[in-house]
Amino acid sequence: MCAQEIEDRKERALYYLSRTLVGAELNYLPIEKICLALMFAVQKLRYYMQAHTIHVVSKADPIMYILSRPVLSGRLAKWAVLLKHASRVEISDDLPGEEIFYVDVLPPWQMYFDGAARQDGDGDGVVFVTPQNHLMPYVFTLTQLCTNNMAEYQTLILSLQMAIEIGVRDMDIYADSKLVVNQVLGEYEVKKEDLIPYHQRTLQLLNQLDDIHVGHVPRSANKLADALANLAATLALGA
Known part of the structure; x- marks a missing residue:
């Protein structure tokens, strides 16, 4: 969901997105599924993101996961390119009222x-x-x-x-x-x-x-x- 904050810090929904995991996506690591969701939103909402500063609220850090890998290839390289084009994206781990859970990134x-x-x-x-x-x-x-x-x-x-x-x-x-x-x-x-x-x-x-x-x-x-x-x-x- 893409939302806009209005008066009294209330949110107004602007856009809803959803898709089904298919093929090899079903075998992605949990953190990679979060990355996939972010990339899907970046592609579909790029016009919002180019015009405004977007704060990404997530229970894990997909941006750090993608950009911190020593070697980028395949889908990680494609995701990194998309992130570079979304230059005003910021990430926050501030989730009021919710507990932060940590996703274990399994070794290869x-x-x-x-x-x-x-x-x-x-x-x-x-x-x-x-x-x-x-x-x-x-x-x-x-x-x-x-x-x-x-x-x-x-x-x-x-x-x-x-x-x-x-x-x-x-x-x-x-x-x-x-x-x-x-x-x-x-x-x-x-x-x-x-x-x-x-x-x-x-x-x-x-x-x-x-x-x-x-x-x-x-x-x-x-x-x-x-x-x-x-x-x-x-x-x-x-x-």
Whole structure:
């Protein structure tokens, strides 16, 4: 609701807005649903906001949540652009007569992956860590022989496809392959032609996520994914 204060500090309703959450919006964090409501209002009421100073009253701080993120991508980047255009927007946590509640912002998903290439079979292992610290381990057996780097890329691609299918939007991705990590980050050039299609497909999938971090970890920190990949490769021997 957009309201105007009249005499005796009473409010007169000017405009009502509402919409239904659809698709991936149903899986947004509580704070992101508040951000979505604010962005919807900014778009629909932009003419009011351009002509007047608007005080946003909310039980959480959507503006701070959007602008304080170290890396903006996907919907967060779009929301930040909208906020910059609404330059006179202010936020207040003053809610007379109501108790302020705090929205817990859950950490992003984590994904650890590893690929193992052998002469007789290839295996992939991936471990998802949910925001509630639940482990979700998976193994894949590849029937086509490939190099270690190709196996790493195939593991990453399969893992990203799984993450997208279950509705993951924000994720920290870790691997012990320095080459693959730095190629994905754009710090290394992809020189081998057989890796170029894998690299391009990986970037396509990453663009479907909203907020990602890709990092290198030593093999000692990736033991579970490494063990799963070796297990899958061993199982391939009897396939």
